[in-house]
Amino acid sequence: MMHAGMPLSWAEGLCCSMLLMAIWAILARLPVLSEASNRVENSSPLAIWITRLLSSQLLLLSLKLLMVGLFFLVIICGLYGTPLPQQNLATELTWNIWWAGLIVSVFFLGSGWCAICPWDTIASYLTRLNILGASDNSTRLNLAVPGVLRSVWPALLMLLLLSWLELGYGITADPYATALLAMLMLIITTTSHALFERKAFCRYFCPVGRTIGFYSQLAPVALRPVDPQVCSRCETLECYRGSEQVEPCPTGLLMKNLKENSYCTSCTNCVRSCPTANISWKLRPLSQEARQDARPRHDEAWFVIALLALALLHGLTMMPIWEQQLQQLSAWLGESGLLLWGFTILLATTLLLVASLYAAAIAVTMKLCRQRIGFKKLFIDMAFMLLPLAFGYHIAHNLTHLWRENSWSWLLHPFGLPTQALPSMSRVMPTMGSGEAGLFILQSGFMLFGFCMSLLILRHRAARLASHDSNRRGFSLLPLALFALLITILQLWLLTQPMMMRF
Ligand code: SF4
Ligand code: SF4
Structure with a gap:
């Protein structure tokens, strides 16, 4: 089933505004930075009260148990329910509500999901026989995490694997495989909790935790x-x-x-x-952390680049042209069935293209800079400007899933509709004028947010690197501003295209 995309006139209007913003970013003087004066963090008595409320044992325990209940429901429905993904709670709740809504939640709650994550709750219980407080009943070995794993490379590999399963293997349309993946994640989390000190899985391995962790640098x-x-x-x-x-x-x-x-x-x-x-x-102001507080590392920069490429891939794989290219490539490879080799090559190509374009923009920026700044330093430091580009589009894209892909029949029939209801089953399909405009307004807002934040981060980071440069305008930022504009135009184009629904 196909859905029309955002009207072209909306995207053209957005492109014009973004072009003006990019011109301003290049011509305006870079901001003058002072660590103390630029950091704004407010904790009002209301915020302190909310903090006490949110950290109350009773509330946390209730939310954790609710998530554990839903987690087991996903597994049971996935294993024993209907194989039709649009009617099974496992696929609808996991991919259309949780996975799509998770990224949206970061905008308001930062990494709040991790506080109630069922994998961690169950794994903690299995390895400590306690959910919230400290425990003497620990069955953990508390080994130090090997140096080679102390980075986000493991989480990046897991994220690539998850995206491969989601977009290549098509696990989103398979309730049984969705349940198996949920259980596999639980086994890995429990093994990690049992072997290593603290929660190494959450810090180094979890693709979900690291994704929302990096995005929450933009959160208010x-x-x-x-x-x-x-x-x-x-x-x-x-x-x-x-x-x-x-x-x-x-x-x-x-x-x-x-x-x-x-x-x-x-x-x-x-x-x-x-x-x-x-x-x-x-x-605090949106993206304050990515602008001035965060100190990136090499592995983290690559994780952010992968986030941008994978966000694009989510849009690309829903387009008919992707399907045609995949079919052609797979035919050339002599592949049939799930076309996994063809998909893997296209995934790697997308990653390489985004990374190469970014590296090229960095290389030209380096030449334009009056100061001698090494390629690696610039490459790592400026990667933060990619975060809002990925985040804005990721949310705009996920809103399509949240808005259009839910039949809600799974709420009443989590294992699938009774057979007699099947002929009359219909998906609620909003049309332009009956709510679609709301979707496009939200998507436009998040796209503008992503681009605007990206330019702000670029200018702040440049100001920090060029603190001794007498020429404090942003002329040397032209290649990176063009890169941000190019990526955003591509994302907007994707939003205007007809999209194939996953199921
Ligand atoms: S992860 Fe650490 S810093 Fe963050 S809320 Fe938990 S204890 Fe506090
Ligand atoms: S990092 Fe992963 S396993 Fe840990 S709490 Fe967050 S989502 Fe759960």
Whole structure:
């Protein structure tokens, strides 16, 4: 089934606004940076109250148990329900509600999902016989994570594998395989929790946690010290070490040094263990962290590049032209059936194209810079500008799934519709004028947000690198601004194209 895309006139209007923004980004003077004056984080009494509420044992436990219940429902429906994906709770809830809505949730809640993640809840229970508090019944070996795994390369590999299963193998249309994947993730999480100290799976291996972790650098909320001075004087470090009642930080973060959301799972252990109640949710400007606080590493830069390429791939694979290219390539390879080799080659090509284009833009920028900045440093530092490009399109694309792909029949019939209901089964298909305009307004907003944030990050990062440059305009940013414009135009074009529904 095909869906019409965003009207071309909307995309043209957006392109014109973005072109003007790009011209401004190049011609305007770069911002003058000062660490203290540019950081804005507010924790009002209301935010502190909300933090206490959200970290209450009762609420957390209830939400965790609800997620565990839904997780088992997905497995049972996937294994024993109808193989029709549009009628089975396993595929509808996993891919159309959770996976599509997860990225949207980051915009409001940061990495809040991880606080109630059922894989972690069940694995923690199996390895500690306790869900929330500290436990003496641990069956963990608490081994140190080998140095070679202490990066996001494992999570990047897992993300590629997940995308391959989702877009290549078509697991989204297979309730049984969806249930098996959910169980496989649980086995890997439990094994990691049992072997390694803290929660190595969440920090190094989980593709879901790392994706929302990086995206949450753009989020307007973060857990931070209420008074940084109190943290700097603290010697007991309960947030890091835990207390008698509360587990230590699962990803080994020390609140007084915390500048990035990437590895925070929002578990609120630190809120509950801090003896001075000095940790709260704080409001901050969108993308502040990606602009000035985050200090990237090589592996993290590649993870962000992969996020951008995979977000594009989600749109590309829903287009008829992708199907035609895949068929042609697979015929040339002599492949039939699931066409997995052909898909793998196209996936690798998309990744390589995005990375090469970005590398080329960095190389030209390096030549234009008056200061001598190494290619690697520029490549890593500027990767943050790709985050909002990926995030804005990822949300805009996922809204299509959330808006159009739910039949909701699975709510009443999680295992599938009764046979007699099948002939009359119909999917609710909104048409332009009966709600579609709302979808396009939201998509346009997120696309503008992504592009605008990307330029802001680019200018802030450039200002930091060129702090001694007397020429403080952004002329040298032209290649990267063009790169951002090119990617966004491609994304907008994808949004205007008719899309094939997954099921
Ligand atoms: S990092 Fe992964 S396993 Fe850990 S809590 Fe988040 S989603 Fe769950
Ligand atoms: S800093 Fe650590 S303990 Fe605090 S919410 Fe984040 S992951 Fe949990």
